[in-house]
Amino acid sequence: MTVAPWPLVPSLLALAAMAAVIVAAGVRLTRVADSLAERTGLGDAIGGALLLGAVTSLPGIVTTVTGALGGDPGFGLANPVGGVAVQTVWLAVADLVYRRANLEHAAASLENLMQALILVALLAVPVIAYATPGLVLGWIHPVTALIPLAYGYGLYLLRQMRKAPMWQAVRTPATEDDDDQEPASDEPLRRLWLKLAALGAVVGFAGWVIGRAGLGVIAGSGLPSGLVGFTLTTAITSLPELVVLVTAVRMGALTLGVGNIIGGNVFDSLMIAMADVFYLQGPVYRDAGDQSLVLLGGTMLMITVLAGGLVVRDRKGVGFEGVAIPSIYVGTVALVLVTG
Numbered sequence: 001m002t003v004a005p006w007p008l009v010p011s012l013l014a015l016a017a018m019a020a021v022i023v024a025a026g027v028r029l030t031r032v033a034d035s036l037a038e039r040t041g042l043g044d045a046i047g048g049a050l051l052l053g054a055v056t057s058l059p060g061i062v063t064t065v066t067g068a069l070g071g072d073p074g075f076g077l078a079n080p081v082g083g084v085a086v087q088t089v090w091l092a093v094a095d096l097v098y099r100r101a102n103l104e105h106a107a108a109s110l111e112n113l114m115q116a117l118i119l120v121a122l123l124a125v126p127v128i129a130y131a132t133p134g135l136v137l138g139w140i141h142p143v144t145a146l147i148p149l150a151y152g153y154g155l156y157l158l159r160q161m162r163k164a165p166m167w168q169a170v171r172t173p174a175t176e177d178d179d180d181q182e183p184a185s186d187e188p189l190r191r192l193w194l195k196l197a198a199l200g201a202v203v204g205f206a207g208w209v210i211g212r213a214g215l216g217v218i219a220g221s222g223l224p225s226g227l228v229g230f231t232l233t234t235a236i237t238s239l240p241e242l243v244v245l246v247t248a249v250r251m252g253a254l255t256l257g258v259g260n261i262i263g264g265n266v267f268d269s270l271m272i273a274m275a276d277v278f279y280l281q282g283p284v285y286r287d288a289g290d291q292s293l294v295l296l297g298g299t300m301l302m303i304t305v306l307a308g309g310l311v312v313r314d315r316k317g318v319g320f321e322g323v324a325i326p327s328i329y330v331g332t333v334a335l336v337l338v339t340g
Contacts, residue, residue, distance in 0.1 A: 008220025011213040018206040059207030059237035066211025068278035073287040078229030080271030115262040116307040118154035122269035133286040141283035147273040298332030
């Protein structure tokens, strides 16, 4: 389904306006989801994956679907991959905000490490699809079905791990417990869920506007669609994750904040499947172009470095991952520009 793109200037103005809307909603999302994570017994790491990960990903979901339905496979696929990449960079930003210790050290969590490993596995699925473009089931690549299946099984493993952990991070003076943070809201649970739904509707609408505006920027500027999706639109749709992360760190909810980023990234991998489903001309991997493989490879490298940071746990300041992750992101974008 092809719709006429918006003009360039209105598209840029719409992106700026939706960035403001998303930032405002993201502050409220932090408080509501933090209370729900504690009140429902999900725990901060899994709560970050299910609640914050899902709701703060809504702008990206709608943007991805809008791009795929608009007939732009590169834009549709680059949005979820770029979301994972940009949100991982946000951790380096949070490292600058949290000065007491290295963030990955202080927020040590087996669940967060496991989610990073699950994410690498999920990002490997599109690589397999790229290597087998001739496999088609209707208009969808068959391996797309592995993404939601692996995601669901990953959540099951996280739940089992929380019930009976076999490993745990060594506590140090810099390790923070989210149990020490301010108490959860005593607001009725039903009202909290309604607030979460309302905020989700707001950021979901913002995602549609961002998707249409992103297609307008591509048409008006002539920039590669994959590059716009990997950088501009995902930087805006990922603002809730940045706001939630910085706010959670300032609240002392470190595991929730890091879990929001990694859990949101895992949730964003589901959008890759959505891009394939809503791109009706055939498998999205077949038509997205080789640049999307560069984006996938760079993003997988960033997640691997993050997992290494969670294991090594530098004690002070910005660790090696805080330098390597932004560097890999910039290098990936530069490589796409050079090869494009």
